[in-house]
Amino acid sequence: MILGAITPKNIGDKRTTLHPQSIKAVLDMGIKVVFESGIGLQADIPDKALLELGAKSLSREECLKQADIILCSEPIKSDEIGLIKKGSSILGLLEPFNNKAQFKTHAEKGINSISMEFVPRITRAQKMDVLSSQSNLAGYVSVIESAKLLNSALPMMMTAAGTLKPARVFVIGVGVAGLQAIATAKRLGARVEAFDTRPIVEEQVKSLGAKFVKIDLGDTGQTDQGYAKELTQEQIDKQKELQADVCANSDIVITTAQLFGKPAPKLIDKKTIERMKPGSVIFDMAVESGGNVEGSIADSLQNLNGVKIIGYSNLSSFVSDHASFALSNNLINFIIDFYDKENAQMNFDLDDEIIKSSMFVKDGKILKKEFS
Numbered sequence: 001m002i003l004g005a006i007t008p009k010n011i012g013d014k015r016t017t018l019h020p021q022s023i024k025a026v027l028d029m030g031i032k033v034v035f036e037s038g039i040g041l042q043a044d045i046p047d048k049a050l051l052e053l054g055a056k057s058l059s060r061e062e063c064l065k066q067a068d069i070i071l072c073s074e075p076i077k078s079d080e081i082g083l084i085k086k087g088s089s090i091l092g093l094l095e096p097f098n099n100k101a102q103f104k105t106h107a108e109k110g111i112n113s114i115s116m117e118f119v120p121r122i123t124r125a126q127k128m129d130v131l132s133s134q135s136n137l138a139g140y141v142s143v144i145e146s147a148k149l150l151n152s153a154l155p156m157m158m159t160a161a162g163t164l165k166p167a168r169v170f171v172i173g174v175g176v177a178g179l180q181a182i183a184t185a186k187r188l189g190a191r192v193e194a195f196d197t198r199p200i201v202e203e204q205v206k207s208l209g210a211k212f213v214k215i216d217l218g219d220t221g222q223t224d225q226g227y228a229k230e231l232t233q234e235q236i237d238k239q240k241e242l243q244a245d246v247c248a249n250s251d252i253v254i255t256t257a258q259l260f261g262k263p264a265p266k267l268i269d270k271k272t273i274e275r276m277k278p279g280s281v282i283f284d285m286a287v288e289s290g291g292n293v294e295g296s297i298a299d300s301l302q303n304l305n306g307v308k309i310i311g312y313s314n315l316s317s318f319v320s321d322h323a324s325f326a327l328s329n330n331l332i333n334f335i336i337d338f339y340d341k342e343n344a345q346m347n348f349d350l351d352d353e354i355i356k357s358s359m360f361v362k363d364g365k366i367l368k369k370e371f372s
Helices: 024-028 047-051 060-066 101-109 123-128 130-149 176-187 199-207 233-248 270-275 315-338 353-358
Strands: 002-005 032-036 056-058 069-072 089-092 112-115 157-159 162-164 168-172 191-195 252-255 281-284 301-304 307-310 359-362
Touching: 002 060, 024 315, 032 047, 032 060, 047 056, 056 060, 089 315, 101 112, 101 359, 112 353, 123 315, 123 353, 130 176, 130 252, 130 281, 130 307, 130 315, 168 176, 168 233, 176 191, 176 199, 176 252, 191 233, 233 270, 270 301, 315 353, 353 359
Parallel strands: 002 032, 002 069, 032 056, 069 089, 089 112, 168 191, 168 252, 252 281, 281 307
Antiparallel strands: 112 359, 157 162, 301 307
């Protein structure tokens, strides 16, 4: 079997799906590895690092033609699908909700497709959870980039000139990204508060040394996969009103609230922003799915009455080496678990919970009706 990896077309995505620290395991299994020349340059990984391990460098076209399994960090454009041989499989971040049409093309061409975003959140699949691995790094980046734009230091400092008060950081949404944002801000010495619609995460917030802000929104909870449930408009309005006081007293506000497959809820409006201090920073981590903050724009820095609103996308690419290492490990772990060494091919058994959840197209058929 030949495993291939290609470079993302999106210039903001600096990751590689093949990292030299993760591919030895598949090479040792007898799987051949090919990659598009220059695939790791944006993560400071030269081709030489992969070649020395036994992988082979090819043109993008040859990589698509030869590979039985193609690793990708974004959907492959329809004009390139024709290069892929029938019976091959695409494995990676396929953004299903934004690119439904691709699955019809995959089925017509006889190409299998597996979306890593749909790997279930079960214990056995944690090592394949790309959403968690990349969100974890994104949470870290949100704090670092916010701190760069804040015209004061994060930790309290005792100096001969007087005591410098710690910055106040407010994190809205305590999923993987939010927890890492809390932990990073605490490590840097900030005073941290956090809120989530799921009261169950209060203990996690406190374990990181942060204060949990309690806002009674009535009946809330989480899905079977651990995501926050969608709020009613009345609940969102109440949340905005009650958290506005915390935002007004914060130096940095980081919003992480996203709904899987749906637009992000608007949680901070202009009224709230107008109450914040000039020089304070808002980091909208949900900008790629519509944004939590009124006025945030993807890949831009806005200024509203002196408040800086950050809308950067592809956050994990800000630390592209570690992001590539984590992403590559997620993908390689998936391959290792489902590789049939005896027959030198992948075993896509739909009775397996992970395959059933993440596989979208198999043997020319779209498996999920809502994406057909």
